[in-house]
Amino acid sequence: MTRRRVVVITHTAEIGGAEAALLKLLAELDRERFEPYAVVFAHGPLVSRLRALGIPTRVLPLGRAGAVTRTETSSLPALAGAAAGTAAFVPRLVRALRSSGAELAIANSLKAATVLAAAAPLAGLPWVWQLHDRLASDYLPARTAWAMRGLARVGPRCVVVNSEAVRTTLGRIRPERSVVAYPGLDDAGFAHPRAETFERPERPLIGILGRISATKGQREFVEAARRLAADHPGARFRIVGAALFQDGDYEHALRAEVARAGLDELIEFAGWSDDPAAAIRALDLLVHASPVPEPFGQVVVEAMAAGVPVVATDAGGVPEILDPDGSAVAVADGVRRSELGILARPGDAGALARAIRLALDDPGAAREAAARARLSALARFTAAGTARTAEGAWARALPEIGGIAH
Template identity: 45%
Template sequence: MTTPGADRPTRVLVLDHTGELGGAELALVRLCHALGPEVDVRVLLFSDGPLVERLRAAGVATEVLALDRRTATTSRESVGRASLSQLVSLLRLVPFSWALARRVQGLRPDVVHTTSLKADLLGVVPARWARSALVWHVHDRIADDYLPSRVARVFRWAAARFPDAVIVNSEATASTLPVGTTVAYPGFGAGQDLAGPRPPLPAGRSGPVVGMIGRISRTKGQLELVRAARTVLDRHPAAVFRVVGEPSFGAEEYADQVRAEAERLGVADHVTWVGFVADPSTELDGFDVCVHASPVPEPFGQVVVEAMIREVPVVAARAGGVVEILAGPPGEPALGLLVEPGDEESLAQGILAVLDAPGEARDRAVRAAVVARRRYSAARTAEVVSGVWLRAAGRAR
């Protein structure tokens, strides 16, 4: 075997179960853009979707080996419930796992890098058969308040036995795993940052804009936002709430619940459902405040970083990786306003604190941008991740 890093770059094969554009997938695209010549990355996805073209546009060789759609789209909650349908799904994995193992062996990677919970587990046998180092990139807190307890228990057991190295997206995620990890914060791309001072808010608006960006899901807090809207509107009756994102992974019922709650509370006329946007920068530039209201601790919170680098004031739930993101330098105040998770009154008061004191909010947002640009660039992420790959490939020889 030729030594990686001597006569050739280290070959890395990334496995992901989805072709959709979730937070981890967008972070993968930015990572690939920022990688240096010491690594040669190829991506194999288990389903087609817009991620394929995003990666190819970034110059990354990408292919799809289709997993049965019913298995690929199974939610974390349903995996935690034993049923006949789940047993059938497991049986469908047998021919797929065989095909995956053969393809991985044919590509002969030095490192197999898995970047979703399904890919983590499905990548174990192919990596071992190909005699490749296995690196898990964990983007989820492996905790009972974030995953079904059965899933979390199995994953923690597997994490201690199978991967050669584990990368996590925050200290909050690291604290839920029983093994040593390397923290690589998801980085923002150069095109996401402001080219100069923050552009002025659009003229002629009827009132302040309170925005939330992210997949519509019980773990993201859209329900808490529409409940907080009632209190905010009592003081700022012209305020507008923009909900950017759409439901996925079976969250349509939750989306319907959020819309119904907005109607019940009489705030629906003030809520705009924007849907998915590929680049949130334009939306962020129109926000007076960006809200991150997850009722359970989030592993990271990329939209918080995206808001910070565009100098948008942030109000976020005090839990998980978001606390790390908004932590100021030692001895200095936080870079955003932190509120109690799952508490719509606390959320409303945080939003009002920004809207009632825009000058203070602006100064805080400018400080946040300086810190975020230093901490969370994709170039820094690439340096950390590629370092793990090179070390893992060296140990595997």
């Protein structure tokens, strides 16, 4: 078997969900088949993590164009400035691609895909898009979503998506040019599951974990906590995470809102955790509260693997995780219960409160669902399984050697 060199391209060096998924995939990559190389458009923690995996990594700063946010892409001046910066950057990336010796380029973000779409043909490379975002106007600015759908149709040889929910937003693309590779967990993600939850049902700890952002639902979580305080006075609520990228103002406003409402004793801001698995295992109930349909819902899988009961929003990729066979039943307004957890209508703090209340009022049922969910995660969401699926897509996109595909 001939080992083929591939170059992975990503615009940010901060470690968000897409970057964490990339690291897990690369850690499980079959090095007998693929020799990975990486180009990152900024300095940051991702660079050292890639190098720690033994992956040669080059930093090629994109500059101001790399700092344009998703929201700013709906602004014509910001978009024009980013386009100008990107155009100047493309020749540098072309040279980096050629010097990498790679036979295939892989984009791991929207910005990386945008730049690679121009640079890869000039470098004579086919490319694959590892897509972690829903290309829909409720998730991205409408102009950006439209442009990205067009790019998906004409640019990459294959789009590797992280859920069926993402695949449905690709638009008119041939079925054979897309594949679903659910982000999986490594062995450490399944280690040391919580043996018991609701050990002290009179003092349950309910938490939300992840980047603090309007798209992650911490505000809805705070409102649900306020509604539950009267009939579950012993319950404690914990927000684990911090703002990344351009979300600092949202976190500041959220903290001020909690203080003004006098909820400081009820809701704890625990800050960023370097060990999210341990932070999840400390909880009696994990809440996923994104008001906008998420592409996947990695924290839901992490809680399942840890044996912790889950309440999550009923949209995007989450139902594929918690209700894979579509058997969930309505149990309250805006709330459905599946064999693996409880689903709540997104953006509805009342529905979220009702879903949490169901779990608190019947801790035995929540524990049983958590046990089933852990087995389901072990069967469906491993990093090794993700890597095998992605490798298959990469292999199909590679040019043939001597007329024979490898």
